[in-house]
Amino acid sequence: MSAREFNFDGLVGPSHNYAGLSFGNVASFSNVKSASNPKLAALQGLAKMRALAARGFGQALLPPQDRPNFRLLRSIGFTGTDAEVLSKAAREAPVILACAYSASPMWTANAATVSPSADSADGRTHFTAANLNNKLHRAFEHEQSARALRAIFKDEKHFAVHDALPGTPAFGDEGAANHTRLCKEHGSAGVELFVYGRSEFDAGAPAPRKYPARQTLEASQAVARLHGLSAERTVYVQQNPDVIDQGVFHNDVIAVGNANALFYHEQAFADEAGALDQLRRAMGAVGADLNAIRVDTAHVPVADAVASYLFNSQLLSKADGKMALVIPHECQEVGSVARYLENLVAGGGVVDELIHFDLRQSMRNGGGPACLRLRVALTDAEAAAMHQGVLMTEALYHTLVAWVEKHYRDRLEPADLADPQLAIEVHNALEELSRLLGLPGLYD
Template identity: 60%
Template sequence: MNTTAISNVQEVNFDGLVGPTHNYSGLAVGNVASMSHGGLVSSPKEGALQGLLKMKSLMDAGYAQGVLPPQQRPDIGALRDLGFSGSNSDVLARAAKEAPQLLRAVCSASSMWTANAGTITPSLDAPDSRVHFTPANLQSSFHRYLEPQTTGRVLRAIFRNEQHFAHHPVLPATPAFADEGAANHTRLCGEHGEPGVHLFVYGRQAFGGARSGEREPKRYPARQTLEASQAVARQHGLTDAQTVFAQQHPEAIDAGVFHNDVIAVGNGPVLLYHEMAFLDEEGTLDELRAKMATPLIPVRVPQEAVSMEDAVASYLFNSQLLSNPDGTMTLVVPGECQEREAVWRTIQDSLLAGNNPISEVIVKDVKQSMRNGGGPACLRLRVVLSEAERAALTGRVLLTDALCDELTAWVERHYRDRLAVDDLKDPQLAEESLTALDELTQLLKIGSVYPFQLG
């Protein structure tokens, strides 16, 4: 672990491309937006273009931006593992008739929310001075449990150089080690090139009984376990002095806050959070203050300003908090924040006018993602990289004007304007998806990462 600041270090936001089978199946229990929009007609093309527009606008504003490909969907191999046989058309038709919920699960485009892809530790925090990756097992939901193997291949394909990058196995896919990735992990520091403290947030403890004062949600399941967070920290070589483990407030989970990034967001020394984010708010802040080398800047939003209902509906805390060279910060919020009067008033009167580094708010339309419960912060995986580490990346994954133009044309060629849940059984959709993904891997120059490419 480095103890001094390193220059030329950047936080790169790797956004997930919205996949060709993006649909509204209402699969995510505890995700209010996903459940309430189940059955609506989606637009994969609009979703992918909205995501690309967000990426390009941030790139144009000077932020480092990367791209991660979607998963192979529908996952016909998963249906075959579950006993469906015959041609691909036969498998899809039989699943649609006998187990429509399974068909919807294997068509999910949920990998677009790359905040769940895994947990990353920058090289300056790791004992071997390499960037460490652990793909999340996502075992809490079947449609997401299907992702980690491909996610691991994608991460290893891009971050291939063993001198700079270390990859760890997915945690055991059992309830005791339920891991939802960086959606429950925040690195806090002074500048990105300085050592950081890692805040891991969990919903429940699996072994040994609850800690003093802990309790669990009653309405929706807690997805992240303390044991999973501790295991990832051990894999990455993080010490007690570098980590804080805090329990998410169970009442927030029951209100639809299925991940911590729906109720809190941090970057640099700033932690923007709702007062219901942590079960032990003061204890969490005190431990962060004690372990951080740079003073913590907590930005607390009280319940009387923004209710839990407004927080979940607007995804204010699922915004991107971005650091600027002059020490200020930019908050990238979904358009839904403007639709809730209390939220928009809080942004203007408390955040922008408050005593904190947040100096700018950018509003982005990501409605196709939001209707499934994913805001701007869900769509990105943050990876802190030095100049040498950025140079060591494999493939063509850092966004440029040329790459953005090519990806936009790729979406226009391959994506459907409308997709109803009933369309998921269409074998032509599967063929369209495979054709698109094969072309995408060539465009990104990442090699063969999908099951159909590996034989």
């Protein structure tokens, strides 16, 4: 059956800020408490969506989450009116206030793990909202992520949206940032690759020493069960703990895949040879050959890969059978990466085009092109059954640009998070957005 891949990009919210909350994310930590530009961030993201849609790629969006998270603040003892809650939190627990204002839902690669209908036992597309329980500022996201996914994919004949896994360390789940689907074509059965950082119940397994391993093997296995995946076509691979300690907090910072191509760094996996062997055998079961594109450390050191977000790019299939690599401008500013990409495109392989975007507002907060999107492969019937109001069109682009220009600030300082007017501005903006997208009642 024919199917098409849609990328659902996160629409950056009106309170986009740099709080530096994500220990292990080097870029996020490096820009802690600097001023942000929410308007520019949203416009940069919209420009990316518009350009890819205009090229004929399937493009949609996931709306931002409401901020601040008053449920979090009230659950830990801050009381009174909304303004009083903000004032008390700013005075007594400014870091927790920053958590309540976290901009991280913009990175929809962490919203959920997705398995298309061609892979699932019941023939439906499955979503499991990620619990993101490794970080306080992200651990509350799954409720709204599931709510949004159910609003967009509400036809239960075609879709199943699962709640997040139990919020315990054993089931640490970071969503599609540690999941890659490989296939011969999007509408046929594929191979689902889960990359985990540690195993909760294997005390002897290698683990990082400096930064946390956020994804567990147990969580990956649970998602595969919920989605009804075939054991023959499901592969579990451990991420190299040494690269986690170098700032590779998710697999999508060190590897990216699409169709039958896996673009990865030499140091991505704890056992590179074993990982490739498993993938080749699983790909053989679906009648496909694995096209492994290996980047050697000698060509691109891990530090350069992290600084440029080379692997946090998007691999997109083109009509001519070749692939385009969607990269941030930073890839052209890191010498080793720029040289590698020039040779890659000139080398006659499957990747023959680079598409550049200015995503500096997102990059400074620790997320590149791949962080901003959730891959969803849909048949024609499934694409017709999902909510159409989130599909990127030229008309929607102009509507959303006008909405951003109306509601977003062009400068946000850390001290502004205590301003009750900001909370009102965000609430009013999102209420209007829900109407523009045709999703009434999207926010609680």
